[in-house]
Amino acid sequence: MKKNYIILTALLFLMAVISYGQDVYADYRIHFNKVYITNYVQTENDNLKLKRVSDSTYEISNSGNFRIHDAGGRQLDVTLKGGIINGQYNEYYSNGNMFTTGKYDDGKKEGLWKIYTESGLLWKSYEYKNNELNGKYILYYASTGEKETVGNYKNDKLDGAWNEYYSNGNRRKSGDYQDGKKNGIFTEWFSNGIKKSVINYADDEINGKMNVYYENGTLFYEADIVGREGNVKGYYQSGNVSFEGKVSDNKRRGTWNFYDNAGNLSNKVEY
Numbered sequence: 001m002k003k004n005y006i007i008l009t010a011l012l013f014l015m016a017v018i019s020y021g022q023d024v025y026a027d028y029r030i031h032f033n034k035v036y037i038t039n040y041v042q043t044e045n046d047n048l049k050l051k052r053v054s055d056s057t058y059e060i061s062n063s064g065n066f067r068i069h070d071a072g073g074r075q076l077d078v079t080l081k082g083g084i085i086n087g088q089y090n091e092y093y094s095n096g097n098m099f100t101t102g103k104y105d106d107g108k109k110e111g112l113w114k115i116y117t118e119s120g121l122l123w124k125s126y127e128y129k130n131n132e133l134n135g136k137y138i139l140y141y142a143s144t145g146e147k148e149t150v151g152n153y154k155n156d157k158l159d160g161a162w163n164e165y166y167s168n169g170n171r172r173k174s175g176d177y178q179d180g181k182k183n184g185i186f187t188e189w190f191s192n193g194i195k196k197s198v199i200n201y202a203d204d205e206i207n208g209k210m211n212v213y214y215e216n217g218t219l220f221y222e223a224d225i226v227g228r229e230g231n232v233k234g235y236y237q238s239g240n241v242s243f244e245g246k247v248s249d250n251k252r253r254g255t256w257n258f259y260d261n262a263g264n265l266s267n268k269v270e271y
Helices: 002-020
Strands: 022-031 034-041 050-052 058-060 064-069 075-081 084-092 098-105 108-116 122-129 132-140 147-154 160-165 171-178 184-189 195-202 205-213 219-226 229-235 241-248 251-259 265-270
Touching: 034 064, 034 075, 034 084, 219 241
Parallel strands: 022 064
Antiparallel strands: 022 034, 034 058, 050 058, 064 075, 075 084, 084 098, 098 108, 108 122, 122 132, 132 147, 147 160, 160 171, 171 184, 184 195, 195 205, 205 219, 219 229, 229 241, 241 251, 251 265
């Protein structure tokens, strides 16, 4: 009977270890796919295998489920396979709220990852494939939980529609990326909903029509850029021309004319 009791107790202990993992008391940091600890406090039944990387820093090099508690109250639940992070990854704030959650597959980030604020609001959401950003990316305002940025990644580069929002819900920016580069029309708005600019891009460079506006919606200046060269014309809020000239490689070139608000030529400058 006593023998059976001892066996049962041992099994329960083993189940607890499997379910909750080994508790480790140390400050930690993640670098790529490994866990490094400092200020390590060794405890009874501790079976950590540590590799010294500096006078005070160690790398956890064995396999198993670990629950790491740092001096500030943060907690990391992580599974290691030969010292490499593998499986579910959960990190918590000192108040117990989730900080980061995601998964590794043999040291590579995979699937949906989420980061939360200390108060519990979702802050970032993004997807990985083979350790590269692939799929939808969403950034939220930390104070309200409302969407701030919605976009998409492909092979670790921006790809597809990209939209940004003000905290009041109005759009701030909108455009498209291809292979990490701006392509097509990018539009930007003031927080009151009035357009701030409309710019055409090709391979991440301004190419074509470009209009920039005052906050009241009147045209500030316009340009037509082809092959990094083009003409620029600016306006007063009254609609009268304020300046005109040519640009090349994002610099003023040639003769620029400047006008007063009545339309009179006030200055000529050579660039």
